[in-house]
Amino acid sequence: MDYTQQTLANGVTLHLLPMENYKTTFIGAFLYWPLGDDAAKTAIVPHLLQRGTVTYPTARELRAHLAELYGTQFGIGVLKRGENLVLQVRIQLVNDQYLPGNTSLLEEAMDIFREVLLYPYTEQGQFAASYVQGEKRNIQSRIKSLLNDKSRFAFHRCLQHLCPDRGYSNNKYGSLKQVEAVTRETAWQQYQLLLQNAATDIYVCGRFDQERIADAVSSRLQWPRNPGRELDKPLPLEKREHQVIREPMDISQGKLVMAVNGRVTQNSDLYPALILYNGILGGFPHSKLFQNVREQRGLAYYIGSSLDSIMGLQFISAGIDAGSFKETTEVVADQLEDMRRGNISQDELEWTRSRLQTGLLQMYDDLSEQVALAIDARISGRRWTIPSLIEALDAVSIGDVQEVAKEMHLQITYFLSGGGD
Amino acid sequence: MKYQVKDYPVLGEKVCIGKAGSGLTCIFLPKPGFKRKFAVLATPYGAINRRVQVDGEEFVTPAGIAHFLEHKMFEDPETSIENIFASYGASTNAFTTHTMTAYLFSTAENFYDCLDLLLDFVQKPAFTEEGVIAERSIIAQEIKMYRDQPNWAVYLGALGGMYGDHPVAEDIAGREEDLEQIDYQLLCKCHELFYNPGRMALVVAGDIDAEELFTFIAANQKKKQFPKLPAIKSLVPQPQPGVGADFSVGMEVSRPLFCLGLRDRPGRDWQDCHRREMIVSLFLEIFVGKNSPFYNRLYDEGLIDDSFGVDYACTPWYSHFIFGGETDAPQRLAQELLEEIKRLQACGISQQQLDVNLRKLIGLFIMDLNGLESTVMACAADWLQGGDYLARFEELRSLTKEDVEGFLQSLDADQRILSVVNPLE
Structure with missing residues (x-):
């Protein structure tokens, strides 16, 4: 089963994906915006929308009404995907077939959804000053709290060294200073700008009646937009010489993050080979990194690799003793070299292929994975469906994986640690 | 194996429950339309179960042992359990809480191969003396990693304040000095006592035929011999009343x-x-x-x-x-x-x-x-x-x-x- 599409009167695309294994209906509006200097005033918008609407001026009133609608879940989100921000407003509600006597839950929930997105609570025609103040403060503490999670902190530092001159290195909420500079006026203007100009999709997934939902959405979500604005194509990072950066922090386990730039992205025909490459190197417990660094040498508690396949980047992360830095990075370098030479066993290839393919099959059951896949397609500009990826993976050879490996260039080795070495 | 079907019409769910000859309880949730198949094999043995009475005799173990055993069940000198799961396209995992240990897998294909493997590796330990020694440093790394996490430190601080030296206030993985006291024999003994099928439950969910599933589990259990279910009395202490200092x-x-x-x-x-x-x-x-x-x-x-x-x-x-x-x-x-x-x-x-x-x-x-x-x-x-x-x-x-x-x-x-x-x- 794949999405079907309809275009609403204002040009927004409505994507529908029935999933009969769900007892709920998910509805989400997704607005895409480039991650740049206006990140702070962009990212704060959904946070302000959740504070109140014309009919429910406070979060408490809004939440109380949602609770009455059998705990209809409502959430907002700000996601960084490639060099874009994805602003989300979403609800999820129980399909009324499971509820006693209730026949209009969907319509009542959609009324709230419409209010949150289009009719926020205002004072003098702008967001309320107290709400702007409160959400600025919350976002600033969130930016600061990055320090509390050492792995995420190390990852963020690595990005800042990888591409200091690019939006990609920014926090999705912008900098503390940029958040401080947001005012009622600028936030309100940005909200208007986003509604009118951001590329926008509405996703509906789960258990629903197709006609009823299409009607419930199209009759409520009409707002004037400027047509035609599309997303910019992802721009890969420049390849630069390898740099080793060590930063001190008083922690007992060091955090290693290595950034590998390959410029093979979801847009490339080599994408299936890229995910196989990553799986063989570090995606699983049977992968080279886990086996060689942790199992054979006991150097790490965790080690693995992940992809940002929109940017064509791979990140290798590990938790190791400060004294094991040299040995660990050498073993990792050996594994990268083995990948380039095609020193890959038949088992490594087939196990990884099979893990990836059953993983893809399992994604059919998972609503959030289905939505994530669709967002990636929108941003990368190339639609990989579950069946098309499963089929493409069948055809990947060790030679293809080797071709990807030769593109992969270790660019940053970042290590955050206390004493030792 | 015979099984009973319970219906929950309001929720649109059914559950089938049976007991294998080995004493293992089997619970199945039919989930038509799902691609994913999921199974967990669990025992009510967790970090707080450090003291028990077996046939009238007290048996006391170091902190962290349930978690240590969970790690070691994946060791097999002949092969790699994780790799076999990988070859079936499945992912596997395990975890230990204060009151239970659970082993699980998730897959879309080769379900029965995976189920066979899950039942076999959890019911038959294959770890070695050398493997136990090597594991100490791996778990020590894990303890260190958690120690750096402020979330964990503040949480343990609260538990410690409420319960003093009661096992619930200890790190589930134990302390580095506890690891030294955990050896091969002790782990074997714990497996024998706490992993008896008569104590455990297997729970499965997915788009699977119930009859076929229960027949398969019965056949797997029939191949194996298990010691008699030992009479175990839990000696988890009652915590002292009152709370400590902030x-x-x-x-x-x-x-x-x-x-x-x-x-x-x-x-x-x-x-x-x-x-x-x-x-x-x-x-x-x-x-x-x-x-x-x-x-x-x-x-x-x-x-x-x-x-x-x-x-x-x-x-x-x-x-x-x-x-x-x-x-x-x-x-x-x-x-x-x-x-x-x-x-x-x-x-x-x-x-x-x-x-x-x-x-x-x-x-x-x-x-x-x-x-x-x-x-x-x-x-x-x-x-x-x-x-x-x-x-x-x-x-x-x-x-x-x-x-x-x-x-x-x-x-x-x-x-x-x-x-x-x-x-x-």
Whole structure:
């Protein structure tokens, strides 16, 4: 089963994906915006929308009404995907077939959804000053709290060294200073700008009646937009010489993050080979990194690799003793070299292929994975469906994986640690 | 194997339950339309089960041993369990809590190969003396990693304050010095005692034929021999009454992290605990849920943000709340929380608040059934404690204002301990 599409009167695309294994209906509006200097005033918008609407001026009133609608879940989100921000407003509600006597839950929930997105609570025609103040403060503490999670902190530092001159290195909420500079006026203007100009999709997934939902959405979500604005194509990072950066922090386990730039992205025909490459190197417990660094040498508690396949980047992360830095990075370098030479066993290839393919099959059951896949397609500009990826993976050879490996260039080795070495 | 079918028509769910010749309880949740198949094999043996009486004799083990055993079950000198799962395209995992150990896999294909492997590797240890020694340094790394996490430090601080040296306050992985005392023989003995199929439950969910599944499990169990189910008496101690002094430590954090621990009475038995958990989930929505006036006042005043959360645990040995999150004013926040509890004790709750939040919980219960894994894990945990997860739904729907107020009156807001991780100067 794949999405079907309809275009609403204002040009927004409505994507529908029935999933009969769900007892709920998910509805989400997704607005895409480039991650740049206006990140702070962009990212704060959904946070302000959740504070109140014309009919429910406070979060408490809004939440109380949602609770009455059998705990209809409502959430907002700000996601960084490639060099874009994805602003989300979403609800999820129980399909009324499971509820006693209730026949209009969907319509009542959609009324709230419409209010949150289009009719926020205002004072003098702008967001309320107290709400702007409160959400600025919350976002600033969130930016600061990055320090509390050492792995995420190390990852963020690595990005800042990888591409200091690019939006990609920014926090999705912008900098503390940029958040401080947001005012009622600028936030309100940005909200208007986003509604009118951001590329926008509405996703509906789960258990629903197709006609009823299409009607419930199209009759409520009409707002004037400027047509035609599309997303910019992802721009890969420049390849630069390898740099080793060590930063001190008083922690007992060091955090290693290595950034590998390959410029093979979801847009490339080599994408299936890229995910196989990553799986063989570090995606699983049977992968080279886990086996060689942790199992054979006991150097790490965790080690693995992940992809940002929109940017064509791979990140290798590990938790190791400060004294094991040299040995660990050498073993990792050996594994990268083995990948380039095609020193890959038949088992490594087939196990990884099979893990990836059953993983893809399992994604059919998972609503959030289905939505994530669709967002990636929108941003990368190339639609990989579950069946098309499963089929493409069948055809990947060790030679293809080797071709990807030769593109992969270790660019940053970042290590955050206390004493030792 | 014979099995019984229970129907939950309101939820649109069915459960099949049978018992294999080995004594293993098998629970199956048919999930037509799902591609994913999921199984968990679990035993009610966790980090707090360090002292037991076996045939009249006391058997005491070091902290961290249940978790150590969980790690070692994956060792096999002939092969790699993880790699065989990988070759089937499945992912596998395991975890240890205070009260149970669970092994699981998730797959879309080769389901029966995976199930066979799960039953075999958990029921037949293959680890070696050398492997046990090597494992100590791997677990030591794990302990170190957690030690750096301010969230973990503040949480352990709260548990320690509430329970002193009771096993519930220990790190589930133990301490580095405990690891040295764990050896091959001890692990074998623990496996023999606590992994007997008569104690364990296998829970499976997916688009699978029930008849075929139960026949398959019966055949797998028939091939093996198990020792007689030993008579084990749990000697988990009752914690000392009263709470200790507040705890605070400095770490590299951007602003204070807090955990407010509030002790509650232990449950009479697991059944009482399960009922209490439901009453408390309703109480918490009314007290500090996102639609409560109190939550919104704290949020507007900037005392809490999205990082705020509450955990409630109830067992026959201990029971407590842990309120946690980031805040600039931990002392004041703790004070506010306790005062609001006292206010509710004095003023009671309104029927309207109860109705709204009960509807919310009914909806959330149904929503949670979307997730195969979470449903299976909840069924397994409840079964090991003599309960029936899906039957909780009817009990939830019947909760009343008196239930919540009765619980509220039994709380003692003075049984509190504040744990804080402060930024370094």
